[in-house]
Amino acid sequence: MGLGTWAWGNQLLWGYEEGMDGELQELFNYAISKGVNLFDTADSYGTGRLNGRSEQLLGRFIAESSARKTDDVLIATKLAAYPWRVTPGQYVSACRGSLRRLGLDQLALGQLHWSVAKYAPPLERALWDGLAAIYDEGLVKAVGVSNYGPRQLEKIHTYLTERGVPLASAQVQFSLLSKGPQQQDIRDVCQGLGIQLIAYSPLGLGMLTGKYSATGQLPKGPRGLLFRQILPGIQPLLGAMQAIAEERTKSSVSQVAINWCIAQGTIPIPGAKTLKNAKDNIGSLSWSLKQAEMDELNSLADKVPRAMIQNVFQTS
Template sequence: MTYFPAADRYREMIYRRAGRSGLKLPAISLGLWHNFGDSRPADRQRAIVRRAFDLGVTHFDLANNYGPPPGSAETNFGAILGTDLKHHRDELVISSKAGYTMWDGPYGDWGSRKYLVASLDQSLRRMGLDYVDVFYHHRPDPETPLEETMTALDAIVRSGKALYVGISNYRSEQAAQAADLLRELGTPLLIHQPSYSMLNRWIEHDRLLDTLEAAGAGCIAFSPLQQGLLTDRYLTGIPEDSRIRTSVFLDESALDNQTLARLHTLDDIAKRRGQSLAQMALAWALRDERMTSLIIGASSVEQLENNVAALGRLGFDQSELDEIDATVLDL
């Protein structure tokens, strides 16, 4: 069936500028990490992407190794892009990354110029694109000089294969160094992608937002729902098909009695706000205007819609923020 995007798709979505750049991103972006591999039905993937665009979600976040298997998320998204969204490319922000293991041998990992350039070429072929809007270095490389990695990102922009560049999983000091190098090269750092949630506050302790603000860069957080812990999924037990049961990134030790009690308290706060726990967690992560966007995953259209609905109430009373901190921080 031919897809016609909703005519009012930009009416409700909130867009925030990425640092001091000219680029705005939707406050909620769709990440294709877990739910767009070959094991997921193609019709469900298509329905999620279509509905996201109808809701004003213009940013789709990928990486070379997303799947499973690695590369399949880009291939599957490219198929959707080539049919449903082929006439709307200029309305979309498409990002990809390289920095984790993608192929065997010494040139398929980390941050060398050879790996980054080759990986992006492969990503472009998989998605059927001439360029991506944002290309990230996915993680710091302890052995490759930072100058080489940043020079590679600059060269990629100058080649026309990416419009902007970003970094991910860099600590504040590393991010400042990367931003300085890119500024000297003439390709400013657009954005940083760290993990962040109510239960994962490292960017606060590291003063990352201050560093990015000084550099003129934006911030887009991944895992704002802490791999699903900050949802109602685990409030009454651990479902057999849940991520705790199936993912190597989360296990049952993350859901001890203390954490479960905290989740119930947070759920009570959310209900008083008229939100689900997930909606409140997303609103909380967006409470600082310097947070450009959040990356969410979605395994269904309903889940996507519920998460985007978090934008209906972003404001917090100080008493709510204090109660959240008292609940999740070891004071």
């Protein structure tokens, strides 16, 4: 199944607050009107308690929009692994729960949210069987994985192929700050096996938006600590991104970061909390990076002294 040319990160629903439904509905409708048709979410987004708050909101937005569910909106959701799910049957039940919350008969893409190879390897095969089961039962058009490293990705691809189940996608953290050897290996494996690479955190948690500086106000908590460690070393990269943006009318640093991900063959899923963010992100589709610009960005990114910390669940 083709995943299209663009994906919209449903991370905007992570920060749900009472009274925001109207604004989020407006944002959703705007994205649909601009041709954004793939929305990524998870049954753990919204509260972290697997009650699917994000999925519930998406279902409401679809129902209250003019979009036709089967033609205009493709929903990709991620289903949590162990310790919440242990057997293939539990994975099927989880998928049915997501469908109920979304008000859909079938998902465009059902994804294993993370691998358990690092902390519960005997259960990995059961979860793979769960992916095969939701495909065989017609609950999803395609299946994918998230936070899989290159070797584990090859293993699950082989296993699912033997089951007659095509692996459509692999979702990992991927950006100008997350382009180390392992991420490049994942991209190469995806290209070799015909798996679509989906890039989450394409804006480096916000560090690649131009909004933050090494001497300015930073987010609080662990995120702020990470920013203090990384931002001082990425100023040359940010400067080049700003110069590229200024050469184009109404472009932004964020659009440069998103364009870089697209040029790598990925489908980026940037988050947006406001309509302004959404318009800016979608604006990146109106232009492309030149090869000389790509070369400059890659060179400067390679020189960043401290790269982004990878997701603890990502396997080898």
